[in-house]
Structures are given as structure tokens and as C-alpha cells.
Amino acid sequence: xxxxxxxxxxxxxxxxxxxxxxxxxxxxxxxxxxxxxxxxxxxxxxxxxxxxxxxxxxxxxxxxxxxxxxxxxxxxxxxxxxxxxxxxxxxxxxxxxxxxxxxxxxxxxxxxxxxxxxxxxxxxxxxxxxxxxxxxxxxxxxxxxxxxxxxxxxxxxxxxxxxxxxxxxxxxxxxxxxxxxxxxxxxxxxxxxxxxxxxxxxxxxxxxxxxxxxxxxxxxxxxxxxxxxxxxxxxxxxxxxxxxxxx
Amino acid sequence: xxxxxxxxxxxxxxxxxxxxxxxxxxxxxxxxxxxxxxxxxxxxxxxxxxxxxxxxxxxxxxxxxxxxxxxxxxxxxxxxxxxxxxxxxxxxxxxxxxxxxxxxxxxxxxxxxxxxxxxxxxxxxxxxxxxxxxxxxxxxxxxxxxxxxxxxxxxxxxxxxxxxxxxxxxxxxxxxxxxxxxxxxxxxxxxxxxxxxxxxxxxxxxxxxxxxxxxxxxxxxxxxxxxxxxxxxxxxxxxxxxxxxxxxxxxxxxxxxxxxxxxxxxxxxxxxxxxxx
Numbered sequence: 001x002x003x004x005x006x007x008x009x010x011x012x013x014x015x016x017x018x019x020x021x022x023x024x025x026x027x028x029x030x031x032x033x034x035x036x037x038x039x040x041x042x043x044x045x046x047x048x049x050x051x052x053x054x055x056x057x058x059x060x061x062x063x064x065x066x067x068x069x070x071x072x073x074x075x076x077x078x079x080x081x082x083x084x085x086x087x088x089x090x091x092x093x094x095x096x097x098x099x100x101x102x103x104x105x106x107x108x109x110x111x112x113x114x115x116x117x118x119x120x121x122x123x124x125x126x127x128x129x130x131x132x133x134x135x136x137x138x139x140x141x142x143x144x145x146x147x148x149x150x151x152x153x154x155x156x157x158x159x160x161x162x163x164x165x166x167x168x169x170x171x172x173x174x175x176x177x178x179x180x181x182x183x184x185x186x187x188x189x190x191x192x193x194x195x196x197x198x199x200x201x202x203x204x205x206x207x208x209x210x211x212x213x214x215x216x217x218x219x220x221x222x223x224x225x226x227x228x229x230x231x232x233x234x235x236x237x238x239x240x241x242x243x244x245x246x247x
Numbered sequence: 248x249x250x251x252x253x254x255x256x257x258x259x260x261x262x263x264x265x266x267x268x269x270x271x272x273x274x275x276x277x278x279x280x281x282x283x284x285x286x287x288x289x290x291x292x293x294x295x296x297x298x299x300x301x302x303x304x305x306x307x308x309x310x311x312x313x314x315x316x317x318x319x320x321x322x323x324x325x326x327x328x329x330x331x332x333x334x335x336x337x338x339x340x341x342x343x344x345x346x347x348x349x350x351x352x353x354x355x356x357x358x359x360x361x362x363x364x365x366x367x368x369x370x371x372x373x374x375x376x377x378x379x380x381x382x383x384x385x386x387x388x389x390x391x392x393x394x395x396x397x398x399x400x401x402x403x404x405x406x407x408x409x410x411x412x413x414x415x416x417x418x419x420x421x422x423x424x425x426x427x428x429x430x431x432x433x434x435x436x437x438x439x440x441x442x443x444x445x446x447x448x449x450x451x452x453x454x455x456x457x458x459x460x461x462x463x464x465x466x467x468x469x470x471x472x473x474x475x476x477x478x479x480x481x482x483x484x485x486x487x488x489x490x491x492x493x494x495x496x497x498x499x500x501x502x503x504x505x506x507x508x509x510x511x512x513x514x515x516x517x518x519x520x521x522x523x524x
Contacts, residue, residue, distance in 0.1 A: 146304050147338070150334060
């Protein structure tokens with residue numbers, strides 16, 4: 001049912017797009033119609049696939065790395081008081097620096113290759129993951145902690161048995177946000193400096209007035225981003241079955 | 248069932264204040280071994296605070312950097328040892344972990360102490376689940392259980408700890424009357440021979456389950472013994488029918504006669520709190 005609805009929304013948007021192009025008679029190099037984009041998609045399929053592979057790899061590596069770092073930071077801050085006192089202010093202040101402004105520096109330091117884009121995606125998802133998970137770890141139901149105290153559980157045992165599982169729904173929210181923003185990090189990185197990837201392809205196509213190819217690249221990116229989001233969302237639901245049945 | 252001999256708990260000169268207000272001061276409480284003591288009182292009088300103090304869960308209030316000027320007093324046993332580590336605690340909410348199965352919840356204490364791989368512990372947990380009438384539901388998540396079933400799991404979790412002292416804070420108050428009735432019966436049977444302190448606001452519950460009933464009233468709160476089957480303390484001077492051992496039938500003449508008396512006592516205690524406020 002939801003697949004059908006998704007398809008209907010997609011077709012509706014395409015129809016609106018085509019209607020806009022037909023009714024306004026806008027030039028092809030400003031806004032190509034869906035048919036032109038589909039043609040470009042077919043004509044440049046190899047090129048698109050090759051560059052999409054690069055961008056997808058950047059996004060997935062960034063997600064993995066950012067999640068790993070975010071989860072470990074949150075655990076460290078939650079488990080050790082000195083870590084909280086020293087690390088938390090740094091973390092909060094670091095958010096005052098716009099991540100996009102760091103992109104040129106990352107390219108300068110890490111080069112035009114994969115590393116600078118992975119770093120960009122990692123940076124952009126690190127904070128939402130850390131903040132969401134730490135928040136979850138902090139808000140353990142006090143009754144559970146009382147119970148654990150009368151049962152004589154050590155601090156790390158309480159963290160493992162009660163606080164971490166209790167924080168998983170919060171972590172899942174953080175991961176959903178991370179999944180939605182990770183492509184932004186990778187593409188911004190590619191715009192600043194790169195030799196491959198969908199962002200790179202869009203810049204090149206734009207410079208050569210191949211607007212249909214630019215839209216085709218955008219389309220591929222959007223499809224992947226949506227598929228990735230649903231895949232992550234679905235896996236999180238499967239991983240936390242007790243949440244679905246609550247409420 | 249119990250391995251350790253039941254101990255007599257003594258709380259001497261206990262003191263607790265919260266944000267400058269003295270909840271109780273110089274309070275003495277004794278829990279006779281193997282007896283169920285019910286603590287009755289109007290809400291807000293400090294019953295839960297007293298229970299938490301005995302459980303070792305009370306925070307120190309008022310003093311700077313966590314140190315209170317007057318020690319709140321700790322519960323000790325006959326030999327003067329602190330009872331911490333020998334109490335099991337059951338709250339009004341079932342406090343079940345929503346991600347853990349019935350068995351997982353019953354095994355929470357052993358898991359926290361790293362003893363859950365012991366087959367003997369596992370067997371004990373399964374037998375307790377059977378005793379509270381949930382055999383066959385071991386792998387169910389709490390969300391699949393009714394309120395009464397959830398509180399049964401909490402009871403099994405309390406009992407698997409096998410502590411000589413059991414502290415219960417209105418454990419049945421969130422349940423409907425019929426479920427509550429069945430659970431009181433079950434708890435009284437499974438907790439026989441343990442030293443129990445049951446906080447309740449329900450005089451009928453206290454009269455069904457208690458060997459002793461203590462009324463907590465006033466601010467700072469004082470304790471008054473309203474019933475003690477061993478010491479022949481009896482609230483109603485009119486001499487109502489003698490009480491059988493708990494769990495008692497709610498229709499028993501002695502229970503009914505004392506219920507009215509206890510209710511009046513509680514109403515007076517609440518009026519005193521209102522007047523003070």
C-alpha cells in the first residue's frame with residue numbers, strides 16, 4: 001500500500017514538472033523536462049553509475065565512521081565524569097563552527113580524493129549521533145536505576161544492562177537524522193574539490209551547459225538518498241522490535 | 248525457600264529533610280523477623296521516603312557537596328550491620344524493562360551481578376515465574392502482558408533476589424480491585440517468613456496482609472503502632488473478633504471492625520497535615 005502511494009506521489013511530481021515545463025515554455029538549459037532528463041539518464045548511464053559509486057561509498061563510509069565515533073563519544077561522556085566535564089563543552093562549542101566552512105580546509109589537508117569527503121560526511125553526522133545517544137543515556141528511568149542499586153549492580157553493568165538498551169531508541173532517532181544529512185556532507189565535499197562523484201559530475205555538467213545531465217545526476221542522488229533512508233529506518237525497526245509494540 | 252535466617256531490622260533516630268523541611272526526625276522503627284509490617288499514612292507524610300531510606304536509596308538533602316549535617320541514619324540488623332545488600336525492593340510501577348522478556352526481567356538482578364549464566368539461578372527464575380502463574384510466558388515482552396501480569400513479573404523479580412528483607416512501596420495500588428485481591432493473596436503466600444515492610448494507603452490491604460500495622464502521621468512524622476498480633480496491640484478497644492494469620496479474608500469480622508477504626512485514624516492524620524500546611 002505504501003509502495004503504491006509512493007509511486008503515486010512520484011508520478012504526480014513528474015506530471016507537475018512536465019506541466020510546468022510545457023506551460024511556461026522555459027528553455028531546456030534552465031529547466032529540462034522529465035523526458036529530457038530520462039534521455040540523459042539513459043545516454044550517460046555508465047558515467048552516472050561510475051560517479052554514483054564514488055559518492056555512495058563516501059556516504060556509507062562517512063555514516064559508518066560518524067556513527068562509530070558518535071556512539072563511542074556518547075558512551076565515554078556518559079560513563080566517565082572527567083570525560084563529560086572536559087569533552088562536552090568542546091563538543092558544544094565545535095557546533096558553532098559551520099561544517100560547510102571547513103570543507104575547503106578538509107580538501108586542502110586530505111586532498112581531492114575519497115578521504116576529504118568521508119571526513120566531511122563524518123563531521124556532519126557526528127554531532128546528531130552523539131547528541132541523540134548521550135541524551136538517551138542521560139535520561140534513564142530513575143526507577144530502573146533505583147532497582148539496580150538495591151540489586152547491587154556495578155556502574156558498568158548498569159550501563160550495559162539498563163542504560164544502553166534504554167538509550168537505543170534515542171540513538172535510532174540520531175541515526176535517522178544522520179542518514180538524511182550524510183549525502184549533504186559528501187556532495188558539499190565534492191563541490192569544493194574533487195575528481196569524481198555525483199557532485200563533481202553536476203559541477204562539470206553545469207559548466208558545459210549539460211543541464212539535462214546535471215538533473216540526471218541529481219535524480220540518481222535523490223533516489224539513492226531515499227532508498228538509504230528507508231533501508232536504515234527499516235533495519236532500525238527490525239533491530240528494536242519492542243518499540244513498535246509499545247504505545 | 249529462604250536460605251538466610253530472617254533478621255530483625257532496626258532503624259534508630261532516623262532523620263530526613265528535604266529542601267529545608269524536616270520530613271522526620273529521631274524516628275525509630277523496628278521490623279520483627281519473618282513478619283509483615285504495614286506502614287499506613289496519608290499521602291505526603293513521608294512513607295516512601297522512609298522506605299527508600301531503609302532501602303539505601305535516600306539522597307542526602309540540605310547539606311553542601313552532598314554531605315548532610317545530620318546523618319539520616321541507616322537501617323541496621325540485630326548485629327548492628329547495615330541491611331544494604333540484603334533488601335529487595337518492589338515499587339508501585341512494575342519497572343519492567345520493555346526490551347527484555349519475562350525471563351530476562353526476572354533475571355535482572357543476577358544479570359547486573361554477572362550471575363545469570365548459572366543454571367541454578369536460571370532454574371530458580373523459571374520456577375518463580377511458574378509460581379506467579381506465568382508459565383509459558385517466559386519469552387513474552389512486557390508489552391504483551393496485562394497490568395496484573397506485569398506486577399507478577401515484578402514480584403518474581405523481587406523474589407529471585409532471595410533477600411531476607413523485602414520492601415514494597417504500594418505495589419498493588421495501580422491494579423484493579425480483583426487483580427489486586429489475587430496478587431495480595433499470592434504475595435502473602437510467597438513472602439511468608441520474610442521480613443516485609445509494605446507501604447500502603449489502603450487500610451484493607453494492611454489488615455489483610457499485616458502482622459503489624461503502623462500509622463505514620465504528622466510533620467515531622469511520628470509512628471504509632473495500630474496493630475501488633477504478637478504484642479497484643481489492637482487499635483479497637485471495643486474488642487473485635489480475633490484476627491487469623493494473614494492473608495486474611497476481607498469479609499472477616501475482625502478485619503471489617505478494624506478497617507473503620509483505621510480509616511478514621513488516617514482521616515485524622517491527614518487533617519493534621521492539612522492544618523499544618
